[in-house]
Amino acid sequence: MGSPFAALSAAPKPTEQQPQSQDRGILFYDLEAIPDESRYPKPESNELSSSIPDEDFRPDDILTDTKTVTNLQKWLKGHKLSGPQYARLLEQENQGDTVGRATAIDTIEKLIKSGTVEFDSWLKESSTNPWKARIVAFGWCIGNGETKSMTARNDDEERALLEQFWRLNTSDRTRCGYNICGYDDILVAMRSRVLGVEQRKLDFGRFSNKEAIDLMVKLFPSRKAMKCKEVAYALGIVPPAGDVDGSQVYWMYQREEMDAIAHYVESDVFVEQEMYFATTELWKF
Numbered sequence: 497m498g499s500p501f502a503a504l505s506a507a508p509k510p511t512e513q514q515p516q517s518q519d520r521g522i523l524f525y526d527l528e529a530i531p532d533e534s535r536y537p538k539p540e541s542n543e544l545s546s547s548i549p550d551e552d553f554r555p556d557d558i559l560t561d562t563k564t565v566t567n568l569q570k571w572l573k574g575h576k577l578s579g580p581q582y583a584r585l586l587e588q589e590n591q592g593d594t595v596g597r598a599t600a601i602d603t604i605e606k607l608i609k610s611g612t613v614e615f616d617s618w619l620k621e622s623s624t625n626p627w628k629a630r631i632v633a634f635g636w637c638i639g640n641g642e643t644k645s646m647t648a649r650n651d652d653e654e655r656a657l658l659e660q661f662w663r664l665n666t667s668d669r670t671r672c673g674y675n676i677c678g679y680d681d682i683l684v685a686m687r688s689r690v691l692g693v694e695q696r697k698l699d700f701g702r703f704s705n706k707e708a709i710d711l712m713v714k715l716f717p718s719r720k721a722m723k724c725k726e727v728a729y730a731l732g733i734v735p736p737a738g739d740v741d742g743s744q745v746y747w748m749y750q751r752e753e754m755d756a757i758a759h760y761v762e763s764d765v766f767v768e769q770e771m772y773f774a775t776t777e778l779w780k781f
Contacts, residue, residue, distance in 0.1 A: 522709070523669045524643075524772065525636040525661070526764040527680045528757055529629035530746045531622030532690075539614045546578040553581050555588035565599045572603060582608045619746055626683035630654060632749055634661060635761035637769055638669075643762040647754045651691060658684065658693040667696075671708040673768050674724040677701065681708065711771055714779065724767065733770045737763030 531538065546553070562568040577585070586604045589597065622628040634657045635645040648654035661684055665671060673680055681698050688695040699707045703717075712721045728735055737760045748756050 521669050522639050522672050522772070523636060523664055524638075524672050524765050524769045525634065525664075525676070525680065526673055526761055526768060527631050527635075527683055528633035528742065528745045528761045528764075529623055529626075529631050529683060530749050531619060532628060532630040534630075535690075536618070536622050536628050539618050546581055547576040548581070550578070550581070553577070553584070555581075555585040558585065559588055565597055565603070568600055569603055572607060577607075579608060579611065582611075620743075623742070623746060624679075626679050626686055629683060631657060631683065631687055632745065632754075633757045633761040634658075635758075635765040636661075636664060637765055638664070640769075643765045643769070645758045645762045645765075647758050649754065654687065655691050655693055658688050658691065658695075662688070662693070662695055672772055673708075673711065674727075674764075674771070675710060675712040675721075676708055677705065677710040677713060709772070711768060711775070715775060724764070724771075728767045728771060731771060731774045733767055733774065735763045735767050 558571065559568065562571050582604055586601065586608070589600050589604065631648060631654055633645060633647045635643060637643040646653075646657045646660055648657045671681070677700055681700055685695060685698055687693075699705050702710065702713045711727075712724070715727065716722070722730070725735060725741070740756075740760050740763070745757055745760065748760075
């Protein structure tokens with residue numbers, strides 16, 4: 497099996513005609529994050545836990561014992577089930593002698609939806625809000641150089657990752673990324689504060705920012721921005737990580753697929769690097 501970074505290393509780099517002296521001073525970077533559960537615990541979700549061990553869960557017995565919809569509703573109120581258990585109970589309700597009582601079905605379906613929605617809302621908000629997230633991957637490259645990355649499974653590794661960022665983010669370098677003023681810069685500053693990593697002040701300004709080039713702001717200064725991957729495809733840039741997106745990072749982390757997260761963050765940095773060189777031919781940054 498080939499290296500997962502083969503596509504990344506084989507991807508085309510900017511040509512020799514591009515402004516080498518200026519672009520050596522640009523730090524292209526990207527962060528991947530998941531919810532900081534130490535500060536914002538995940539909700540008790542129907543998708544994640546149950547008060548009844550799966551081997552002891554017998555939906556036919558539950559429906560037989562409760563008999564009426566009212567009793568079933570009382571039972572459900574006093575017990576917490578997992579998403580698959582609710583699904584099995586719903587299936588049994590539809591197969592029983594009552595052949596699917598509308599009120600019972602509605603009750604079970606609402607419980608399934610409420611648990612899933614609550615968890616999904618927490619995951620999205622706490623991953624995309626830089627005040628609530630923690631960093632699990634940092635990818636970067638300097639000018640025309642190769643992309644590199646670090647991943648973090650715990651606070652100590654995240655501190656090391658942040659320290660590397662501050663070593664690279666020197667006063668004579670310009671940061672560049674997609675939506676970095678609205679997300680990445682805030683996240684790195686917040687996590688440095690939370691973890692006690694020495695830092696310097698960053699300019700978060702969207703416009704007239706002398707420290708950073710936010711490609712999203714530059715390309716969409718007064719209109720709704722496209723997603724980074726959409727811009728990439730419009731410019732003919734093929735992300736090495738394919739269709740992987742940020743919503744999958746949490747689940748990759750849960751499966752301990754740190755190499756896959758590293759590949760994804762490096763892919764995003766590559767896209768930002770290529771996007772910068774492609775658009776500076778069209779606009780003056």
